[in-house]
Amino acid sequence: MAKDVLRQSQIVGLFGPGAMLDLPERSVIVSSVDDWNMRGPNAFRTIDEPRLSDMLRERLTADGRWIEGRPLNLRTPPIGNTDPRQPSPQIQVRAFPAWLTCDDPTAQDARRRRMVRWTELDPQRRMYWVDDAGKRQQATPIRFVCGCKKGHLQDIEWKQVIHGAIACAEPMWLEESGTSAEARDARIRCGCNKSITLDELFIKGRLGKCYGFRPWIGDREDGCTELLRLLTRSATNTYFPQVATVISLPVAEDELTRRVAEVMGYMTAATNPAIIAILRTANPQISENLKGYSDEEAFARLQQLRDGATAAASKDPHVAEFELLASGRQVIGENSSGARLHAETLNRDVWDPDRDPLCAGIASLVAVHRLREVSCLYGFTRFEPAPLVEDELEDVGLAVEGAPLGINNDWP
Ligand SMILES: [Zn+2]
Numbered sequence: 001m002a003k004d005v006l007r008q009s010q011i012v013g014l015f016g017p018g019a020m021l022d023l024p025e026r027s028v029i030v031s032s033v034d035d036w037n038m039r040g041p042n043a044f045r046t047i048d049e050p051r052l053s054d055m056l057r058e059r060l061t062a063d064g065r066w067i068e069g070r071p072l073n074l075r076t077p078p079i080g081n082t083d084p085r086q087p088s089p090q091i092q093v094r095a096f097p098a099w100l101t102c103d104d105p106t107a108q109d110a111r112r113r114r115m116v117r118w119t120e121l122d123p124q125r126r127m128y129w130v131d132d133a134g135k136r137q138q139a140t141p142i143r144f145v146c147g148c149k150k151g152h153l154q155d156i157e158w159k160q161v162i163h164g165a166i167a168c169a170e171p172m173w174l175e176e177s178g179t180s181a182e183a184r185d186a187r188i189r190c191g192c193n194k195s196i197t198l199d200e201l202f203i204k205g206r207l208g209k210c211y212g213f214r215p216w217i218g219d220r221e222d223g224c225t226e227l228l229r230l231l232t233r234s235a236t237n238t239y240f241p242q243v244a245t246v247i248s249l250p251v252a253e254d255e256l257t258r259r260v261a262e263v264m265g266y267m268t269a270a271t272n273p274a275i276i277a278i279l280r281t282a283n284p285q286i287s288e289n290l291k292g293y294s295d296e297e298a299f300a301r302l303q304q305l306r307d308g309a310t311a312a313a314s315k316d317p318h319v320a321e322f323e324l325l326a327s328g329r330q331v332i333g334e335n336s337s338g339a340r341l342h343a344e345t346l347n348r349d350v351w352d353p354d355r356d357p358l359c360a361g362i363a364s365l366v367a368v369h370r371l372r373e374v375s376c377l378y379g380f381t382r383f384e385p386a387p388l389v390e391d392e393l394e395d396v397g398l399a400v401e402g403a404p405l406g407i408n409n410d411w412p
């Protein structure tokens with residue numbers, strides 16, 4: 001059987017832990033990162049991007065989703081290997097939902113489908129349901145589940161939703177009238193003839209309160225106060241990844257931060273770049289640490305560090321990216337195959353030879369030849385997209401809370 005293979009960018013973008021997806025043979029939810037098989041010598045790579053890991057650690061700790069002080073590493077998803085003798089690292093999934101529907105020959109109308117639970121399917125493969133006449137019927141996962149805006153997710157308790165507290169052991173059917181996939185055209189009917197249209201399930205509170213189930217982790221979280229809401233599995237509002245992205249700056253940028261930070265204590269008198277020049281001649285350690293960097297660069301970095309932005313970057317990585325690209329340096333980064341960033345500030349004579357008044361508002365133009373962008377999936381939301389981590393840093397506030405990708409790892 002061919003393995004199901006996903007591109008790494010799909011995992012970070014669309015199919016991370018907690019996402020539901022339809023594989024050729026069944027519907028599943030992607031398991032938490034705790035369950036992924038990351039063994040083997042080349043199962044994954046760690047990504048060294050301190051600006052991104054610092055930002056995430058700070059943000060997730062503030063959100064209560066990361067234990068204070070726990071190191072945070074960035075990893076690639078499992079990397080498929082090309083050697084068939086080696087076991088391939090794998091992303092784990094769990095079957096979800098647990099309610100399915102099957103053709104039922106005893107029903108007069110072909111659009112009336114029998115509802116069965118996962119546990120009623122053939123025990124070996126869980127693919128078929130044996131109908132009342134002894135025939136095998138292929139099971140199709142039901143389209144409707146429910147969840148809350150904290151990301152919790154569960155099957156709809158169909159029996160309970162239809163009957164309330166009254167126990168009823170009759171089988172149930174999904175009846176679809178009309179040709180549309182509209183909720184108002186679908187009805188779940190019990191053998192006792194009690195029924196409910198899917199439309200009614202949109203009524204606030206009709207599905208009951210959320211119990212905090214997290215099927216991607218396999219547990220439940222206490223204390224959720226939300227009401228359950230209907231989710232159509234194939235709809236786009238079932239999963240919004242929370243992804244943070246930075247551009248990798250040349251190592252020298254972080255190196256400069258380190259070098260300036262080391263001698264910062266001796267530079268309290270520096271109020272402008274000219275004083276940096278004086279301090280260099282007066283203090284051999286400053287001179288040593290700032291070797292290769294201009295007074296202006298050193299002063300700018302000193303200012304950032306003074307602004308409380310330890311690793312200025314960790315506060316807002318995009319400011320650091322902008323500052324570098326807008327630095328006016330002719331060559332930014334370096335032109336080599338191993339370089340993470342190579343850009344050039346274009347000479348104004350090239351792009352604005354006549355000093356066109358329309359171009360007056362453009363301070364400089366930078367050609368970026370090569371860059372590395374690192375994106376990290378750090379959570380997800382349902383129903384509504386979450387603000388980006390960068391927005392949150394600007395205090396837009398958490399309109400939607402993110403759900404964790406796992407609970408026991410040193411990577412998000
Ligand atoms: Zn009933």
Ligand SMILES: [Zn+2]
Binds near residue numbers: 149150151213226
């Ligand atoms: Zn909940």
